[in-house]
Amino acid sequence: MPPPTASPSTVISDLDTTSRSLAATAATGRLQGTRCIDCGARAFPARPVCHRCGGTRLAAHDLGTAGRLYSWTTVRVSSTRNTPYSIGYVDIDDEVRVLGRLLGEDFAIDDIVEVTTDDQGWAFVRTSGRER
Amino acid sequence: MTDAFVVAAAMAPMGRYPGASYAGLAVGPVLDCLARGGVDRREIEAVYCAHSYGGMLTGQRILKEIGVGGIPVTNVDNACSGGATAVHEAWRAVISGDYDVVLAIGVDKLTQFGGGTLPLVADDHEVRAGMVMPALYAMRARRYLHERDASIADLAAVSVKARRHGARNPYAQLRSEVTADEVLASRPIADPLTLFMCCPTGDGAAAVLVVSDRVRRRLGLPAARIAASVLHSGSIETGPHDMLRPEITRNAAHDAYEVAGISPEQLDVVELHDAFSIAELVYYEALGLCRAGESAKLIREGTTTFGGDVVVNPSGGLLAKGHPVGASGTAQIAELYWQLTGQTGDRQVEGARTALAHVTGGGIAGLDHGACTIHVLTAA
Numbered sequence: 001m002p003p004p005t006a007s008p009s010t011v012i013s014d015l016d017t018t019s020r021s022l023a024a025t026a027a028t029g030r031l032q033g034t035r036c037i038d039c040g041a042r043a044f045p046a047r048p049v050c051h052r053c054g055g056t057r058l059a060a061h062d063l064g065t066a067g068r069l070y071s072w073t074t075v076r077v078s079s080t081r082n083t084p085y086s087i088g089y090v091d092i093d094d095e096v097r098v099l100g101r102l103l104g105e106d107f108a109i110d111d112i113v114e115v116t117t118d119d120q121g122w123a124f125v126r127t128s129g130r131e132r
Numbered sequence: 133m134t135d136a137f138v139v140a141a142a143m144a145p146m147g148r149y150p151g152a153s154y155a156g157l158a159v160g161p162v163l164d165c166l167a168r169g170g171v172d173r174r175e176i177e178a179v180y181c182a183h184s185y186g187g188m189l190t191g192q193r194i195l196k197e198i199g200v201g202g203i204p205v206t207n208v209d210n211a212c213s214g215g216a217t218a219v220h221e222a223w224r225a226v227i228s229g230d231y232d233v234v235l236a237i238g239v240d241k242l243t244q245f246g247g248g249t250l251p252l253v254a255d256d257h258e259v260r261a262g263m264v265m266p267a268l269y270a271m272r273a274r275r276y277l278h279e280r281d282a283s284i285a286d287l288a289a290v291s292v293k294a295r296r297h298g299a300r301n302p303y304a305q306l307r308s309e310v311t312a313d314e315v316l317a318s319r320p321i322a323d324p325l326t327l328f329m330c331c332p333t334g335d336g337a338a339a340v341l342v343v344s345d346r347v348r349r350r351l352g353l354p355a356a357r358i359a360a361s362v363l364h365s366g367s368i369e370t371g372p373h374d375m376l377r378p379e380i381t382r383n384a385a386h387d388a389y390e391v392a393g394i395s396p397e398q399l400d401v402v403e404l405h406d407a408f409s410i411a412e413l414v415y416y417e418a419l420g421l422c423r424a425g426e427s428a429k430l431i432r433e434g435t436t437t438f439g440g441d442v443v444v445n446p447s448g449g450l451l452a453k454g455h456p457v458g459a460s461g462t463a464q465i466a467e468l469y470w471q472l473t474g475q476t477g478d479r480q481v482e483g484a485r486t487a488l489a490h491v492t493g494g495g496i497a498g499l500d501h502g503a504c505t506i507h508v509l510t511a512a
Contacts, residue, residue, distance in 0.1 A: 018257050043370055045257050051368050070372065071278075073270035074323045075262065079248035087262045089271060091372045099258045109278045 012048045021046035026121040031098065035061035044098050066127065067092040069111040072102055088113075090124055100124045136226040137348045137355040137512055139341055140169030141466035146305040146336035146454040148243050154186045158194040158239045158337040165235070165339035170351055173198055177231040179205045180221040182214035182238040183458035185245075191237065209458070211493030212405065213363075214238065215338065216461025216505035222342040223361040223507075232344040238462025239337040242455075247333050250457070265494060266330055266408065270322035272375045273410035277324070279376060282413070282428035284324055288315040289431045290409035291328045291451055297437070298448025300479040303463070305334045305454035329409040334454030338462040340469065348512070354473035356487075359392035360508040366501050380504040381418040381492060388488070389420070392508040396420035399442050400484040401471050403464035405491045406449040416444070419490060443481045446471065461505060464489040472511040485511045 022045055024032035033044035038055035044063055049056055072088030075081075086102040090113055101123035103116065113124040142164035144157060158181075166173055179200070181191025191205045210217040215238025222234040245251065249264040256263075273287060292312055298304035310318075310328055318327040348355050364384045389395060396419060404419065406412040416427040421442060422435075430436055436444035447453055447467045450460060468487040470476045486508070493503040 015255060022257070022260075051370060071271035071275040071375065073267050073274060073325075075264065075267050075270075076320045076322065077248070077266075078262075078264070079246075081262060085262055087267060089375075095371045097370065097372050099261050099263060101261055109275065 014048050017048045018045045026117050029115055029117050030065050031063035033061050033063045034058040063092050065115040069113050072107050133227050134344045136223045136342050136358045138469045139343050139353045139355045140165050141340045141469045143303050143338040143463055143466050145303045146334045149335045154190050155194045155197045159197050161337045161339040165341050169341040173200050175233050176235050177233050178225055179235045180208055180218035182208040182218035183240050184209050210503040212457050213491045213493035213503035213505045214458040216491045219465050220361045220363045223358050226342055226344050232347045234342045236340045238459040240456035240458040241335040242333045243335050266322040269408035269410055270325045275375050286428040287409045288312040290412045291315045293437050294449045294451035298452025301448050304448040304452045305332055306452045331407050331450040331455040336456035336459040338459050338466050340465050355512040356469045356472045356509040357512045359510045360388040362388045362506045364504050378418050380501050384504045384506045385419045388506040388508050398486050399488050401481040401487045402444045403489045406451050446479050446481055461491040468509050
C-alpha cells in the first residue's frame with residue numbers, strides 16, 4: 001500500500017494574532033491574551049501556539065488590568081520615536097510579565113499599575129496611592 | 133578526536149569606516165591572520181563568517197576578494213554572540229577530525245545605520261512597544277540598584293575601568309580615559325544609563341585561525357588550546373524572572389568549567405560581554421567570579437583590573453572597543469590568544485595561563501538573551 005501523501009503544513013498568521021490582541025486591549029482597556037486549553041498556560045499578547053506545551057488550542061483570555069512594576073526606564077534617545085518615552089515590565093501574576101508603555105512620570109519598582117488607553121493604544125499608569 | 137588550537141589572529145582597529153564594505157573591513161585581518169599562521173590561503177579547508185547586518189553571502193564576498201573559494205563557507209548569525217559562534221563552529225569542525233585548518237571571521241559595519249540604537253526585528257511585540265537594547269539593560273540596571281547594595285557610582289566605575297584599559301589598546305575605538313564624573317554627566321540614553329555606560333557604534337573585523345594538534349605541531353607557533361567551547365540558546369520565559377540572574381550565562385559557564393576541568397578561581401583573564409556597564413556587574417556574578425550580591429565589591433576593590441586577581445576586559449571591552457555585532461566574539465578570542473601568548477604589549481596580563489571569553493546575543497521578546505557562547509582557552 002503506498003505511503004500517505006504528506007499534507008502541507010499550516011502557516012500561522014501570528015502577526016495578525018498579535019495585532020488583534022493589542023488592538024483588543026486598546027479597545028477594552030483590559031489585557032486580552034490567551035490561555036492554552038491543553039495545559040492552562042496563559043500569555044500576553046495572544047499566542048497562536050502554546051509556548052509551554054506546543055498545543056494549538058488557545059482560548060481568548062482576559063488577564064485583567066493590574067500588575068506590579070518589576071522595572072522600568074525612560075528612553076531619551078531614539079531615531080524612530082519621539083522621546084522621552086517610558087516602558088516597563090509589569091508582573092500581572094506569577095505566570096505573566098508584560099512589557100508596556102508607561103504614561104506619567106515618577107515610577108518606582110513595586111508600584112501597582114493598571115491599563116489605560118490613549119490615542120496610541122494602551123499603556124500602564126500608576127494606580128493612585130503608592131504602596132509603601 | 134583531536135584538540136583544537138588558536139595559532140594566529142588579526143583584527144582591524146574598531147572604529148568608523150564609511151568607505152569600507154564588509155570585504156574592505158575583513159580582507160586585511162584575514163590576510164594578516166593567514167600570514168601570521170604561516171598558512172597559504174589554499175590550505176584553508178573551511179570558513180565560518182559571522183555577521184548580523186552584512187546581507188547574503190558576506191563570507192563569500194570577503195573571500196572572493198582574495199581568491200579563496202570552492203571550500204565550504206558558512207555564514208553565521210547569533211547577534212552579539214555570532215563571532216564566538218563562528219569560532220565554536222571552527223572548533224567543532226577541527227575536533228571532529230573533519231578539517232585541520234579552519235578560519236573564523238567576525239565582521240559588522242554598524243555605521244551603515246547612521247548611529248543610534250540597532251534595528252531589532254520589527255515583528256517582535258516588545259520592539260513595537262518601544263523596546264531597544266539600551267532600554268532592556270537600563271531596566272536591568274534599575275533593578276540592580278534596587279536589589280543590591282550598590283549605587284550608580286558602581287556603574288560609572290565599570291566604564292572608567294573599561295576606558296582606562298582601552299587607552300592602552302590600539303584596537304579600541306575609544307582610546308581616551310574618562311572620569312566617573314564625566315561618565316555620570318554624559319548624555320542620558322535610557323535612565324539610569326548614560327552614554328559612557330553604553331558601548332559606542334562602530335565597525336570592525338577580526339579573524340582567528342583554528343587548527344588541529346597535528347597542524348599546530350607542524351607550524352610550531354605560539355598557541356592557545358581551546359579547552360571548552362560552549363554554545364547555548366535562551367529558553368523562553370514569559371513570566372516573572374530575575375533579570376539579575378541570566379540563566380543562559382550561568383548554564384553555559386557551568387558547562388564550560390566542567391568541560392575545561394577548571395573553576396572560576398583559576399581564571400587569570402576574562403573578556404566578557406560589557407555592552408553596557410551594568411552587564412559587567414551582572415556577569416561577574418553569573419560567571420562565578422564572585423558570589424551573587426558581591427559584584428559591586430569586585431569593581432570597587434580593583435579585583436578585576438591590572439594587578440587584581442582576574443583582569444576583566446584588558447582590551448577595554450565592548451565599552452571601549454565598540455561592538456560591531458558579529459565581530460566582537462571573534463575579537464575577544466583574538467585578544468585572549470594574544471594575552472596567553474604574551475603578545476599584548478602594555479596591556480599584558482602577567483603570567484596569563486587560563487582565559488575565558490563570553491558573549492551573549494540579545495534582542496528577542498521572552499528571551500533574556502538568544503544565545504550565549506563561552507570559550508575557555510589555555511596557554512598551550
